[in-house]
Amino acid sequence: MTRNIGLMKDTFGESPLIHAVKESNFELIDFILSQGGNINTKDTKGFTALMIGCMNGNQKIVLELVNKKADLSIENKQGYTAAMLSAMKGHNKLIKFLQQSGDKTPKHKLMSASLFYLARKGRVSKIQSILDSKEFKKGLVNINFSNEKKWTPLIVASQNGKLDVVKLLLKYSKNENEEENNNKIVNLNFASSLKTTALMHASRSGNHEIVKVLLNHKVDINAQDIRGYSSLHYAKNAETVVALKDGGIDVTLKDTQDRTAKQFWDNEELKKLL
Template sequence: MKQIIFILILIITTTTSGQSIFEASRSGDLEKVKAIYTLNNNAINTTDSKGFTPLILAVYNNNPKIVAFLLEKESNVNAKDLSGNTALMGVCFKGYTDIAKTLIKNGANVNLQNYNGATALIYASTFGHLEIVKYLLDNNADKNLKDNRGNTALKHAEMQGNTEIAMLLK
């Protein structure tokens, strides 16, 4: 029995060698993520040298299947990187509406602030992602939260000329 387990571990390790869970999450290799998870289910909540979790990397690189798998396996949806950014903040920067909805449906806190005080709503407003702004507001995003410079999401939208978002935030 020990030999069978050893062989299985060897096979799985060989199929995942050369690629970490971070690389697999970034590149969209769901089978590698699953194989690594099978070997070590704690891998889904580990962080790399920048504090990125596999979920943050999957979100930022628009890999919805990996996002779904990681959330199903209870990846920490509110984990922060070394700058205090969450997966939701990353998706609000990038503009992937469907992933933003998935994160929120799986418990992402819409009002967390990074170490500069920015929120997901501030990112979505700054980068002009109207549908995400609407969804955040529908899910209790606090439009009055200010970043470390005293700016709200409205102020960021106005500074970037995102008039439709600014109107929504007034």
């Protein structure tokens, strides 16, 4: 290898250093850096080796990269720092270490990122604590903070069956006199990178109680994702189908292959419900 090793990237934009971090290969990490590899090299999404180490919760790798002067302030294409990505994964020890090493990520950004982790884990009281904070009341904390897939706390809670979290977040849904882009207002119909919504995620996970709660808050029941799937296409159980049907979903919606939900399903018992 030559000293150009830091410039080498594969078809996914990943450098040897990023591969080495993903594999926790300390020997290769040391070799790459000794050959002049760029410790702050990014992949196509703007992720550095340090960011990946933080997301994976690999304390040894993060320690080594920080000791070798990895830049803590770099942001990926979403504008997230390594500390924010640590917060998204609930790696609080890494956040503290990064801060002790000079990270200056503002508190409200870390709070926004942590909402994603807390929603996935169902930590209602901790979420409430953030929503009661002065940072949230000032509009600094973003209740619709999203990850790389554009999943928000509401989406991830709906996907993982965290009913109490969903109920809490829905208390912050839009009032008539509030702006839609307000950081303090839950976007009920926020679409992921695949155009899936919280209702779709609740439906495909079989979380019919969450489906009912979302429908009571006037979500877009007929939304479709990039494949044309509606929440009805995603339905996994009878309770969800009944809830969607009673909620007024359009049963004639077709996916990109011209199939209604009834035509799409393999489950004969569900077909009998339509």
